[in-house]
Amino acid sequence: MTGKIVLITGATGGIGKATAIGLARLGARVGITGRDLSRAEQAASEIRTLSGNPAVDAFAADLSSQAEVHRLANAVLNAYPRLDVLVNNVGGFWAHRHSTADSLEHTFAVNHLASFLLTNLLLDRLKASAPARVVTVSSHVQAEGRIEFDDLQSAGNYSGQAAYSHTPASCAQTSALKTKPESSQS
Numbered sequence: 001m002t003g004k005i006v007l008i009t010g011a012t013g014g015i016g017k018a019t020a021i022g023l024a025r026l027g028a029r030v031g032i033t034g035r036d037l038s039r040a041e042q043a044a045s046e047i048r049t050l051s052g053n054p055a056v057d058a059f060a061a062d063l064s065s066q067a068e069v070h071r072l073a074n075a076v077l078n079a080y081p082r083l084d085v086l087v088n089n090v091g092g093f094w095a096h097r098h099s100t101a102d103s104l105e106h107t108f109a110v111n112h113l114a115s116f117l118l119t120n121l122l123l124d125r126l127k128a129s130a131p132a133r134v135v136t137v138s139s140h141v142q143a144e145g146r147i148e149f150d151d152l153q154s155a156g157n158y159s160g161q162a163a164y165s166h167t168p169a170s171c172a173q174t175s176a177l178k179t180k181p182e183s184s185q186s
C-alpha cells in the first residue's frame with residue numbers, strides 16, 4: 001500500500017481503528033475520522049506507534065450532520081491530492097430514536113446517509129485516482145434487513161434493530177458504483 005492514501009470513517013476505535021493500524025502497517029497514508037479532534041489525534045498517535053508509520057492524519061466531523069459531512073469532504077480534498085481507498089466504516093446501533101441537527105432519524109443519518117453523501121462528495125477524486133476502491137463496512141444483519149421505503153425515518157414504531165438493519169442501503173450504493181463503467185475498479 002506504499003504510495004496509497006486511505007480514508008477510514010469512524011476509526012478512533014473498534015473495527016475502524018484496527019483497519020487503520022493494518023493499512024498503516026502496509027505502508028499507506030491513512031486518514032481517520034471521529035467526532036472529537038483531540039480524541040481523533042490521540043487515536044492517530046496510537047496508530048502511528050502501533051504501525052510504525054508516521055503518515056496517519058486525524059479529521060474531526062460529526063457525521064450525523066450533513067453540513068459536517070460536507071466540511072469533512074472539503075478538508076479531505078484539500079489535504080489529499082489523491083484518494084485510493086474510502087472505507088465507510090462509521091456506524092452504530094442506537095436503542096432509542098432521536099433526531100439529528102437535520103431532523104433526520106439518527107441511525108439512518110449516520111449508518112447510511114453519511115456514507116452515501118461522503119462517497120459522492122469524494123467520488124471525482126476517487127475516480128481520478130483509479131484504480132480506487134470504496135469499502136462499506138456492514139453487518140450480518142443485512143441478511144435480515146428490510147428497508148421500509150415508506151418509513152425511512154422510522155417515524156412509526158422505532159426499533160433499534162430494524163433501523164440498524166437499513167445497512168443494506170449503503171451496500172447497495174457500493175455495489176452500484178462497482179457496476180458503473182465510469183467508476184474506478186480494480
Ligand SMILES: NC(=O)c1ccc[n+]([C@@H]2O[C@H](COP(=O)([O-])OP(=O)(O)OC[C@H]3O[C@@H](n4cnc5c(N)ncnc54)[C@H](OP(=O)(O)O)[C@@H]3O)[C@@H](O)[C@H]2O)c1
Pocket residue numbers: 009010011012013014015016033034035036039040061062063064089090091092110137138139140
Ligand atoms: N462491533 C460489532 O460487533 C459490529 C458487527 C457488525 C458490524 N459492525 C459495523 O462495523 C462498523 C464499526 O463498528 P464498531 O463496533 O467498530 O464501532 P465503534 O467501536 O462503536 O466505533 C464507532 C466509530 O464511529 C465513530 N462515530 C460514532 N458516531 C459518529 C458520528 N456521529 N460522527 C462521526 N463519527 C462517529 C466513533 O468515533 P468517536 O466516538 O470518536 O466520535 C468511532 O470511531 C459499524 O458500521 C458497525 O455497524 C460492527
